Amino acid sequence: MIEVLTSGVALGVHVPGLLLAQRLRERGAAADVSVLERLLPERKLATTAEMKWAFHRDFRLAKAGHRLATDPAAVTDPAAEAALFDRWDTERAGTFVVFSGFWLPIVERYLARGRAVRVVLCHIDAIASPSFRKAAGWQVPHEDVFLVDGTSMTVPCSVPVSARPPVPWADRQPRLYLHGGGWGMGTYREHIAELAGSGFALDVLAYRESDVDPRPGVRYFMTDPDWHPWHDNGFPPLRPADSATYTRGAAHPDSFELVRMAQAMVSKPGGGTCLDSLWSATPLLLLEPLGAAEKRNGEVWQRLGFGIPYETWRDSGFSGELLAGMHQALLRALPGIADYSAELAA
Structure with missing residues:
Protein backbone atom coordinates (compact mmCIF):
# COMPACT_ATOMS: atom_id res chain seq x y z
CA MET A 1 0.00 0.00 0.00
CA PRO A 160 -0.24 14.31 -14.52
CA VAL A 161 -3.45 16.22 -13.85
CA SER A 162 -5.11 14.60 -16.85
CA ALA A 163 -4.24 12.01 -19.47
CA ARG A 164 -5.75 14.20 -22.19
CA PRO A 165 -3.38 16.36 -24.25
CA PRO A 166 -3.56 20.15 -23.91
CA VAL A 167 -6.27 21.92 -25.89
CA PRO A 168 -4.80 23.30 -29.15
CA TRP A 169 -4.25 27.05 -29.11
CA ALA A 170 -6.55 27.56 -32.08
CA ASP A 171 -9.41 25.96 -30.14
CA ARG A 172 -9.11 28.33 -27.17
CA GLN A 173 -11.10 31.50 -26.88
CA PRO A 174 -9.35 34.71 -25.72
CA ARG A 175 -10.26 33.92 -22.13
CA LEU A 176 -8.33 34.19 -18.86
CA TYR A 177 -8.80 32.22 -15.66
CA LEU A 178 -8.29 34.16 -12.40
CA HIS A 179 -8.03 32.48 -9.00
CA GLY A 180 -6.29 32.61 -5.64
CA GLY A 181 -5.47 28.98 -4.98
CA GLY A 182 -7.38 26.78 -2.59
CA TRP A 183 -8.06 29.53 -0.05
CA GLY A 184 -8.66 32.31 -2.55
CA MET A 185 -5.60 34.27 -1.44
CA GLY A 186 -3.74 36.95 -3.32
CA THR A 187 -4.37 40.01 -5.45
CA TYR A 188 -6.25 38.41 -8.35
CA ARG A 189 -9.53 40.22 -7.59
CA GLU A 190 -7.80 43.59 -7.91
CA HIS A 191 -7.27 42.99 -11.64
CA ILE A 192 -10.79 42.03 -12.70
CA ALA A 193 -11.92 45.53 -13.67
CA GLU A 194 -8.73 46.21 -15.64
CA LEU A 195 -8.85 42.89 -17.47
CA ALA A 196 -12.55 43.20 -18.27
CA GLY A 197 -11.55 45.96 -20.68
CA SER A 198 -8.54 44.16 -22.16
CA GLY A 199 -10.31 42.27 -24.92
CA PHE A 200 -10.25 39.00 -22.95
CA ALA A 201 -13.24 37.26 -21.41
CA LEU A 202 -12.70 36.17 -17.80
CA ASP A 203 -13.45 33.12 -15.69
CA VAL A 204 -13.09 33.95 -12.00
CA LEU A 205 -13.09 31.47 -9.13
CA ALA A 206 -15.16 32.84 -6.26
CA TYR A 207 -14.93 31.56 -2.70
CA ARG A 208 -17.91 33.35 -1.13
CA GLU A 209 -21.11 34.77 -2.58
CA SER A 210 -19.81 38.26 -1.80
CA ASP A 211 -16.93 37.69 -4.27
CA VAL A 212 -19.35 37.62 -7.20
CA ASP A 213 -19.54 41.00 -8.97
CA PRO A 214 -21.51 40.47 -12.21
CA ARG A 215 -20.25 42.38 -15.22
CA PRO A 216 -20.19 41.75 -19.00
CA GLY A 217 -17.61 39.22 -20.16
CA VAL A 218 -16.99 37.78 -16.70
CA ARG A 219 -18.14 34.32 -15.60
CA TYR A 220 -17.90 33.36 -11.94
CA PHE A 221 -17.51 29.86 -10.53
CA MET A 222 -17.99 28.90 -6.88
CA THR A 223 -16.26 26.38 -4.71
CA ASP A 224 -18.38 24.97 -1.90
CA PRO A 225 -17.59 27.19 1.14
CA ASP A 226 -18.77 24.47 3.52
CA TRP A 227 -16.48 21.76 2.15
CA HIS A 228 -13.00 21.10 3.54
CA PRO A 229 -10.42 18.48 2.48
CA TRP A 230 -10.76 16.60 5.75
CA HIS A 231 -14.41 15.81 4.94
CA ASP A 232 -13.62 13.24 2.22
CA ASN A 233 -11.05 12.25 -0.41
CA GLY A 234 -12.94 13.78 -3.34
CA PHE A 235 -11.87 16.76 -5.40
CA PRO A 236 -13.27 20.19 -4.46
CA PRO A 237 -16.94 20.73 -5.40
CA LEU A 238 -17.45 23.41 -8.07
CA ARG A 239 -20.43 25.12 -9.69
CA PRO A 240 -21.12 28.10 -11.94
CA ALA A 241 -22.18 31.01 -9.75
CA ASP A 242 -25.58 31.12 -11.48
CA SER A 243 -26.25 27.42 -10.71
CA ALA A 244 -27.19 25.68 -7.47
CA THR A 245 -25.59 22.35 -8.40
CA TYR A 246 -22.02 21.42 -7.49
CA THR A 247 -20.11 18.85 -9.53
CA ARG A 248 -16.96 16.90 -8.66
CA GLY A 249 -14.65 15.33 -11.20
CA ALA A 250 -13.54 11.77 -10.55
CA ALA A 251 -10.14 11.98 -12.29
CA HIS A 252 -9.20 15.60 -11.56
CA PRO A 253 -10.80 18.80 -10.23
CA ASP A 254 -13.49 20.33 -12.43
CA SER A 255 -11.63 23.65 -12.24
CA PHE A 256 -8.94 22.10 -14.47
CA GLU A 257 -11.41 22.30 -17.35
CA LEU A 258 -11.39 26.08 -16.98
CA VAL A 259 -7.58 26.05 -17.00
CA ARG A 260 -7.45 23.88 -20.15
CA MET A 261 -9.64 26.24 -22.16
CA ALA A 262 -7.96 29.48 -21.05
CA GLN A 263 -5.18 31.29 -22.88
CA ALA A 264 -3.62 32.14 -19.52
CA MET A 265 -4.07 31.91 -15.77
CA VAL A 266 -3.78 34.99 -13.56
CA SER A 267 -2.68 33.81 -10.12
CA LYS A 268 0.08 33.67 -7.57
CA PRO A 269 2.48 30.81 -8.40
CA GLY A 270 1.46 28.12 -5.93
CA GLY A 271 2.67 24.58 -6.53
CA GLY A 272 -0.77 23.31 -7.52
CA THR A 273 -1.24 26.24 -9.89
CA CYS A 274 2.07 25.46 -11.60
CA LEU A 275 0.98 21.83 -11.91
CA ASP A 276 -2.21 22.92 -13.68
CA SER A 277 -0.26 25.30 -15.91
CA LEU A 278 2.13 22.54 -16.96
CA TRP A 279 -0.38 19.84 -17.83
CA SER A 280 -2.77 22.20 -19.61
CA ALA A 281 0.06 24.10 -21.37
CA THR A 282 -1.63 27.26 -20.13
CA PRO A 283 0.76 30.16 -19.42
CA LEU A 284 0.85 31.71 -15.97
CA LEU A 285 0.59 35.48 -15.46
CA LEU A 286 2.33 35.80 -12.13
CA LEU A 287 0.86 37.76 -9.24
CA GLU A 288 2.50 38.49 -5.88
CA PRO A 289 3.60 35.18 -4.32
CA LEU A 290 2.84 33.90 -0.84
CA GLY A 291 6.24 33.25 0.69
CA ALA A 292 9.67 32.22 -0.56
CA ALA A 293 8.60 28.87 -2.03
CA GLU A 294 6.00 30.45 -4.32
CA LYS A 295 8.48 33.17 -5.25
CA ARG A 296 10.94 30.52 -6.44
CA ASN A 297 8.16 28.69 -8.32
CA GLY A 298 7.53 31.90 -10.23
CA GLU A 299 11.24 32.32 -10.97
CA VAL A 300 11.41 28.80 -12.41
CA TRP A 301 8.32 29.43 -14.54
CA GLN A 302 9.88 32.62 -15.90
CA ARG A 303 13.24 30.94 -16.57
CA LEU A 304 11.53 28.16 -18.55
CA GLY A 305 9.35 30.56 -20.51
CA PHE A 306 6.12 29.24 -18.96
CA GLY A 307 5.04 32.50 -17.32
CA ILE A 308 5.75 36.20 -16.87
CA PRO A 309 4.77 38.78 -14.26
CA TYR A 310 1.27 40.11 -14.77
CA GLU A 311 2.58 43.68 -14.96
CA THR A 312 4.99 42.77 -17.77
CA TRP A 313 2.16 41.30 -19.79
CA ARG A 314 -0.08 44.29 -19.07
CA ASP A 315 2.68 46.64 -20.23
CA SER A 316 2.93 44.68 -23.49
CA GLY A 317 -0.63 45.77 -24.26
CA PHE A 318 -2.07 42.41 -23.18
CA SER A 319 -0.23 40.68 -26.01
CA GLY A 320 -1.79 37.49 -27.33
CA GLU A 321 1.49 36.64 -29.10
CA LEU A 322 3.32 36.53 -25.78
CA LEU A 323 0.77 34.06 -24.44
CA ALA A 324 0.99 31.87 -27.56
CA GLY A 325 4.78 31.74 -27.23
CA MET A 326 4.59 30.56 -23.62
CA HIS A 327 1.99 27.96 -24.59
CA GLN A 328 4.43 26.60 -27.18
CA ALA A 329 7.22 26.48 -24.58
CA LEU A 330 5.02 24.39 -22.31
CA LEU A 331 4.09 22.05 -25.18
CA ARG A 332 7.76 21.51 -26.04
CA ALA A 333 8.65 20.74 -22.43
CA LEU A 334 5.91 18.24 -21.61
CA PRO A 335 7.29 15.17 -23.45
CA GLY A 336 10.56 15.38 -21.50
CA ILE A 337 9.02 15.46 -18.02
CA ALA A 338 8.93 12.16 -16.16
CA ASP A 339 5.63 10.91 -14.73
CA TYR A 340 6.34 10.40 -11.03
CA SER A 341 3.32 8.12 -10.62
CA ALA A 342 4.86 5.68 -13.13
CA GLU A 343 8.14 5.64 -11.22
CA LEU A 344 6.40 5.13 -7.88
CA ALA A 345 4.11 2.37 -9.14
CA ALA A 346 6.92 0.40 -10.79
Whole structure:
Protein backbone atom coordinates (compact mmCIF):
# COMPACT_ATOMS: atom_id res chain seq x y z
CA MET A 1 0.00 0.00 0.00
CA ILE A 2 1.22 3.48 -0.89
CA GLU A 3 -0.06 5.99 1.64
CA VAL A 4 -0.23 9.59 0.42
CA LEU A 5 -0.08 12.05 3.31
CA THR A 6 -1.60 15.48 2.63
CA SER A 7 -2.89 18.47 4.54
CA GLY A 8 -6.12 20.39 4.11
CA VAL A 9 -4.44 23.65 5.09
CA ALA A 10 -3.75 24.23 1.38
CA LEU A 11 -5.42 22.70 -1.67
CA GLY A 12 -2.10 23.22 -3.47
CA VAL A 13 -0.75 20.48 -1.21
CA HIS A 14 -3.87 18.33 -0.92
CA VAL A 15 -5.03 18.18 -4.56
CA PRO A 16 -1.63 17.05 -5.96
CA GLY A 17 -1.72 14.28 -3.36
CA LEU A 18 -5.19 13.25 -4.54
CA LEU A 19 -3.96 13.33 -8.13
CA LEU A 20 -0.98 11.14 -7.32
CA ALA A 21 -3.17 8.57 -5.57
CA GLN A 22 -5.58 8.56 -8.52
CA ARG A 23 -2.78 8.11 -11.08
CA LEU A 24 -1.32 5.27 -8.96
CA ARG A 25 -4.68 3.48 -8.80
CA GLU A 26 -5.06 3.85 -12.56
CA ARG A 27 -1.74 2.00 -12.85
CA GLY A 28 -3.00 -0.82 -10.65
CA ALA A 29 -1.17 0.20 -7.47
CA ALA A 30 -2.92 0.22 -4.11
CA ALA A 31 -3.00 3.80 -2.84
CA ASP A 32 -4.85 5.69 -0.13
CA VAL A 33 -4.88 9.29 1.10
CA SER A 34 -4.69 10.47 4.70
CA VAL A 35 -5.39 14.12 5.57
CA LEU A 36 -3.60 15.50 8.61
CA GLU A 37 -6.55 17.52 9.87
CA ARG A 38 -8.57 14.35 10.46
CA LEU A 39 -6.36 13.79 13.49
CA LEU A 40 -7.14 17.18 15.02
CA PRO A 41 -9.83 18.02 17.60
CA GLU A 42 -12.94 19.84 16.41
CA ARG A 43 -11.93 23.13 18.03
CA LYS A 44 -8.70 23.16 16.00
CA LEU A 45 -10.60 22.45 12.78
CA ALA A 46 -12.96 25.34 13.52
CA THR A 47 -9.98 27.64 13.97
CA THR A 48 -8.47 26.47 10.68
CA ALA A 49 -11.72 27.18 8.83
CA GLU A 50 -11.89 30.66 10.36
CA MET A 51 -8.30 31.34 9.28
CA LYS A 52 -9.21 30.38 5.72
CA TRP A 53 -11.76 33.18 5.44
CA ALA A 54 -9.55 35.69 7.24
CA PHE A 55 -6.69 34.98 4.82
CA HIS A 56 -9.07 35.21 1.86
CA ARG A 57 -10.19 38.67 2.95
CA ASP A 58 -6.74 40.05 3.73
CA PHE A 59 -3.63 38.92 1.82
CA ARG A 60 -1.34 40.82 4.22
CA LEU A 61 -2.71 38.72 7.06
CA ALA A 62 -2.20 35.57 4.98
CA LYS A 63 1.46 36.44 4.43
CA ALA A 64 1.96 37.01 8.14
CA GLY A 65 0.22 33.73 8.98
CA HIS A 66 2.35 31.90 6.41
CA ARG A 67 5.53 33.03 8.15
CA LEU A 68 4.22 32.08 11.59
CA ALA A 69 2.63 28.71 10.71
CA THR A 70 2.57 26.35 13.70
CA ASP A 71 2.89 22.58 13.76
CA PRO A 72 -0.56 20.96 14.07
CA ALA A 73 1.01 17.56 14.81
CA ALA A 74 1.59 18.80 18.36
CA VAL A 75 -2.16 18.77 19.09
CA THR A 76 -3.36 15.59 17.38
CA ASP A 77 -5.98 13.45 19.09
CA PRO A 78 -4.13 10.39 20.50
CA ALA A 79 -7.10 8.12 19.84
CA ALA A 80 -7.38 9.25 16.21
CA GLU A 81 -3.64 8.79 15.73
CA ALA A 82 -3.74 5.29 17.23
CA ALA A 83 -6.62 4.32 14.93
CA LEU A 84 -4.66 5.58 11.93
CA PHE A 85 -1.60 3.58 12.96
CA ASP A 86 -3.76 0.45 13.28
CA ARG A 87 -5.12 1.03 9.77
CA TRP A 88 -1.62 1.40 8.37
CA ASP A 89 -0.67 -1.86 10.07
CA THR A 90 -3.72 -3.65 8.69
CA GLU A 91 -3.20 -2.32 5.16
CA ARG A 92 0.55 -3.01 5.35
CA ALA A 93 1.56 0.45 4.30
CA GLY A 94 4.93 0.08 2.59
CA THR A 95 5.51 3.59 1.28
CA PHE A 96 4.62 7.00 2.69
CA VAL A 97 4.57 9.88 0.19
CA VAL A 98 4.58 12.99 2.36
CA PHE A 99 3.24 16.22 0.84
CA SER A 100 3.27 18.21 4.10
CA GLY A 101 6.18 18.34 6.52
CA PHE A 102 3.73 18.62 9.39
CA TRP A 103 3.22 14.85 9.00
CA LEU A 104 6.83 14.05 9.86
CA PRO A 105 6.56 13.85 13.68
CA ILE A 106 3.56 11.55 13.23
CA VAL A 107 5.42 9.35 10.76
CA GLU A 108 8.35 9.21 13.16
CA ARG A 109 6.07 8.03 15.96
CA TYR A 110 4.69 5.32 13.68
CA LEU A 111 8.14 4.13 12.62
CA ALA A 112 9.13 3.90 16.29
CA ARG A 113 6.78 0.90 16.45
CA GLY A 114 9.40 -0.99 14.45
CA ARG A 115 7.75 -0.72 11.05
CA ALA A 116 9.87 -0.71 7.88
CA VAL A 117 8.40 1.89 5.54
CA ARG A 118 9.89 3.77 2.59
CA VAL A 119 9.45 7.50 3.18
CA VAL A 120 9.36 9.95 0.27
CA LEU A 121 9.09 13.69 0.84
CA CYS A 122 7.27 14.99 -2.23
CA HIS A 123 7.84 18.73 -2.60
CA ILE A 124 5.21 20.48 -4.68
CA ASP A 125 7.26 23.70 -4.54
CA ALA A 126 10.67 24.54 -5.96
CA ILE A 127 12.20 24.83 -2.48
CA ALA A 128 11.16 23.35 0.85
CA SER A 129 7.89 24.87 2.04
CA PRO A 130 7.42 26.11 5.64
CA SER A 131 5.91 22.79 6.75
CA PHE A 132 9.11 20.95 5.80
CA ARG A 133 11.43 23.65 7.11
CA LYS A 134 9.75 23.52 10.52
CA ALA A 135 10.51 19.77 10.67
CA ALA A 136 14.25 20.31 10.20
CA GLY A 137 15.24 18.08 13.15
CA TRP A 138 13.67 14.97 11.65
CA GLN A 139 16.24 12.16 11.30
CA VAL A 140 14.44 9.17 9.73
CA PRO A 141 15.95 8.06 6.37
CA HIS A 142 13.96 9.40 3.45
CA GLU A 143 14.03 10.42 -0.20
CA ASP A 144 13.33 13.93 -1.50
CA VAL A 145 11.42 14.42 -4.74
CA PHE A 146 10.90 17.92 -6.14
CA LEU A 147 8.20 18.38 -8.76
CA VAL A 148 9.75 21.79 -9.47
CA ASP A 149 13.48 22.14 -8.78
CA GLY A 150 14.54 25.59 -7.67
CA THR A 151 18.25 24.68 -7.80
CA SER A 152 18.45 23.38 -11.37
CA MET A 153 15.50 25.60 -12.38
CA THR A 154 13.81 22.63 -14.07
CA VAL A 155 10.73 20.43 -13.79
CA PRO A 156 12.39 17.00 -13.36
CA CYS A 157 9.18 15.05 -12.80
CA SER A 158 5.51 15.71 -12.23
CA VAL A 159 2.10 14.21 -11.51
CA PRO A 160 -0.24 14.31 -14.52
CA VAL A 161 -3.45 16.22 -13.85
CA SER A 162 -5.11 14.60 -16.85
CA ALA A 163 -4.24 12.01 -19.47
CA ARG A 164 -5.75 14.20 -22.19
CA PRO A 165 -3.38 16.36 -24.25
CA PRO A 166 -3.56 20.15 -23.91
CA VAL A 167 -6.27 21.92 -25.89
CA PRO A 168 -4.80 23.30 -29.15
CA TRP A 169 -4.25 27.05 -29.11
CA ALA A 170 -6.55 27.56 -32.08
CA ASP A 171 -9.41 25.96 -30.14
CA ARG A 172 -9.11 28.33 -27.17
CA GLN A 173 -11.10 31.50 -26.88
CA PRO A 174 -9.35 34.71 -25.72
CA ARG A 175 -10.26 33.92 -22.13
CA LEU A 176 -8.33 34.19 -18.86
CA TYR A 177 -8.80 32.22 -15.66
CA LEU A 178 -8.29 34.16 -12.40
CA HIS A 179 -8.03 32.48 -9.00
CA GLY A 180 -6.29 32.61 -5.64
CA GLY A 181 -5.47 28.98 -4.98
CA GLY A 182 -7.38 26.78 -2.59
CA TRP A 183 -8.06 29.53 -0.05
CA GLY A 184 -8.66 32.31 -2.55
CA MET A 185 -5.60 34.27 -1.44
CA GLY A 186 -3.74 36.95 -3.32
CA THR A 187 -4.37 40.01 -5.45
CA TYR A 188 -6.25 38.41 -8.35
CA ARG A 189 -9.53 40.22 -7.59
CA GLU A 190 -7.80 43.59 -7.91
CA HIS A 191 -7.27 42.99 -11.64
CA ILE A 192 -10.79 42.03 -12.70
CA ALA A 193 -11.92 45.53 -13.67
CA GLU A 194 -8.73 46.21 -15.64
CA LEU A 195 -8.85 42.89 -17.47
CA ALA A 196 -12.55 43.20 -18.27
CA GLY A 197 -11.55 45.96 -20.68
CA SER A 198 -8.54 44.16 -22.16
CA GLY A 199 -10.31 42.27 -24.92
CA PHE A 200 -10.25 39.00 -22.95
CA ALA A 201 -13.24 37.26 -21.41
CA LEU A 202 -12.70 36.17 -17.80
CA ASP A 203 -13.45 33.12 -15.69
CA VAL A 204 -13.09 33.95 -12.00
CA LEU A 205 -13.09 31.47 -9.13
CA ALA A 206 -15.16 32.84 -6.26
CA TYR A 207 -14.93 31.56 -2.70
CA ARG A 208 -17.91 33.35 -1.13
CA GLU A 209 -21.11 34.77 -2.58
CA SER A 210 -19.81 38.26 -1.80
CA ASP A 211 -16.93 37.69 -4.27
CA VAL A 212 -19.35 37.62 -7.20
CA ASP A 213 -19.54 41.00 -8.97
CA PRO A 214 -21.51 40.47 -12.21
CA ARG A 215 -20.25 42.38 -15.22
CA PRO A 216 -20.19 41.75 -19.00
CA GLY A 217 -17.61 39.22 -20.16
CA VAL A 218 -16.99 37.78 -16.70
CA ARG A 219 -18.14 34.32 -15.60
CA TYR A 220 -17.90 33.36 -11.94
CA PHE A 221 -17.51 29.86 -10.53
CA MET A 222 -17.99 28.90 -6.88
CA THR A 223 -16.26 26.38 -4.71
CA ASP A 224 -18.38 24.97 -1.90
CA PRO A 225 -17.59 27.19 1.14
CA ASP A 226 -18.77 24.47 3.52
CA TRP A 227 -16.48 21.76 2.15
CA HIS A 228 -13.00 21.10 3.54
CA PRO A 229 -10.42 18.48 2.48
CA TRP A 230 -10.76 16.60 5.75
CA HIS A 231 -14.41 15.81 4.94
CA ASP A 232 -13.62 13.24 2.22
CA ASN A 233 -11.05 12.25 -0.41
CA GLY A 234 -12.94 13.78 -3.34
CA PHE A 235 -11.87 16.76 -5.40
CA PRO A 236 -13.27 20.19 -4.46
CA PRO A 237 -16.94 20.73 -5.40
CA LEU A 238 -17.45 23.41 -8.07
CA ARG A 239 -20.43 25.12 -9.69
CA PRO A 240 -21.12 28.10 -11.94
CA ALA A 241 -22.18 31.01 -9.75
CA ASP A 242 -25.58 31.12 -11.48
CA SER A 243 -26.25 27.42 -10.71
CA ALA A 244 -27.19 25.68 -7.47
CA THR A 245 -25.59 22.35 -8.40
CA TYR A 246 -22.02 21.42 -7.49
CA THR A 247 -20.11 18.85 -9.53
CA ARG A 248 -16.96 16.90 -8.66
CA GLY A 249 -14.65 15.33 -11.20
CA ALA A 250 -13.54 11.77 -10.55
CA ALA A 251 -10.14 11.98 -12.29
CA HIS A 252 -9.20 15.60 -11.56
CA PRO A 253 -10.80 18.80 -10.23
CA ASP A 254 -13.49 20.33 -12.43
CA SER A 255 -11.63 23.65 -12.24
CA PHE A 256 -8.94 22.10 -14.47
CA GLU A 257 -11.41 22.30 -17.35
CA LEU A 258 -11.39 26.08 -16.98
CA VAL A 259 -7.58 26.05 -17.00
CA ARG A 260 -7.45 23.88 -20.15
CA MET A 261 -9.64 26.24 -22.16
CA ALA A 262 -7.96 29.48 -21.05
CA GLN A 263 -5.18 31.29 -22.88
CA ALA A 264 -3.62 32.14 -19.52
CA MET A 265 -4.07 31.91 -15.77
CA VAL A 266 -3.78 34.99 -13.56
CA SER A 267 -2.68 33.81 -10.12
CA LYS A 268 0.08 33.67 -7.57
CA PRO A 269 2.48 30.81 -8.40
CA GLY A 270 1.46 28.12 -5.93
CA GLY A 271 2.67 24.58 -6.53
CA GLY A 272 -0.77 23.31 -7.52
CA THR A 273 -1.24 26.24 -9.89
CA CYS A 274 2.07 25.46 -11.60
CA LEU A 275 0.98 21.83 -11.91
CA ASP A 276 -2.21 22.92 -13.68
CA SER A 277 -0.26 25.30 -15.91
CA LEU A 278 2.13 22.54 -16.96
CA TRP A 279 -0.38 19.84 -17.83
CA SER A 280 -2.77 22.20 -19.61
CA ALA A 281 0.06 24.10 -21.37
CA THR A 282 -1.63 27.26 -20.13
CA PRO A 283 0.76 30.16 -19.42
CA LEU A 284 0.85 31.71 -15.97
CA LEU A 285 0.59 35.48 -15.46
CA LEU A 286 2.33 35.80 -12.13
CA LEU A 287 0.86 37.76 -9.24
CA GLU A 288 2.50 38.49 -5.88
CA PRO A 289 3.60 35.18 -4.32
CA LEU A 290 2.84 33.90 -0.84
CA GLY A 291 6.24 33.25 0.69
CA ALA A 292 9.67 32.22 -0.56
CA ALA A 293 8.60 28.87 -2.03
CA GLU A 294 6.00 30.45 -4.32
CA LYS A 295 8.48 33.17 -5.25
CA ARG A 296 10.94 30.52 -6.44
CA ASN A 297 8.16 28.69 -8.32
CA GLY A 298 7.53 31.90 -10.23
CA GLU A 299 11.24 32.32 -10.97
CA VAL A 300 11.41 28.80 -12.41
CA TRP A 301 8.32 29.43 -14.54
CA GLN A 302 9.88 32.62 -15.90
CA ARG A 303 13.24 30.94 -16.57
CA LEU A 304 11.53 28.16 -18.55
CA GLY A 305 9.35 30.56 -20.51
CA PHE A 306 6.12 29.24 -18.96
CA GLY A 307 5.04 32.50 -17.32
CA ILE A 308 5.75 36.20 -16.87
CA PRO A 309 4.77 38.78 -14.26
CA TYR A 310 1.27 40.11 -14.77
CA GLU A 311 2.58 43.68 -14.96
CA THR A 312 4.99 42.77 -17.77
CA TRP A 313 2.16 41.30 -19.79
CA ARG A 314 -0.08 44.29 -19.07
CA ASP A 315 2.68 46.64 -20.23
CA SER A 316 2.93 44.68 -23.49
CA GLY A 317 -0.63 45.77 -24.26
CA PHE A 318 -2.07 42.41 -23.18
CA SER A 319 -0.23 40.68 -26.01
CA GLY A 320 -1.79 37.49 -27.33
CA GLU A 321 1.49 36.64 -29.10
CA LEU A 322 3.32 36.53 -25.78
CA LEU A 323 0.77 34.06 -24.44
CA ALA A 324 0.99 31.87 -27.56
CA GLY A 325 4.78 31.74 -27.23
CA MET A 326 4.59 30.56 -23.62
CA HIS A 327 1.99 27.96 -24.59
CA GLN A 328 4.43 26.60 -27.18
CA ALA A 329 7.22 26.48 -24.58
CA LEU A 330 5.02 24.39 -22.31
CA LEU A 331 4.09 22.05 -25.18
CA ARG A 332 7.76 21.51 -26.04
CA ALA A 333 8.65 20.74 -22.43
CA LEU A 334 5.91 18.24 -21.61
CA PRO A 335 7.29 15.17 -23.45
CA GLY A 336 10.56 15.38 -21.50
CA ILE A 337 9.02 15.46 -18.02
CA ALA A 338 8.93 12.16 -16.16
CA ASP A 339 5.63 10.91 -14.73
CA TYR A 340 6.34 10.40 -11.03
CA SER A 341 3.32 8.12 -10.62
CA ALA A 342 4.86 5.68 -13.13
CA GLU A 343 8.14 5.64 -11.22
CA LEU A 344 6.40 5.13 -7.88
CA ALA A 345 4.11 2.37 -9.14
CA ALA A 346 6.92 0.40 -10.79
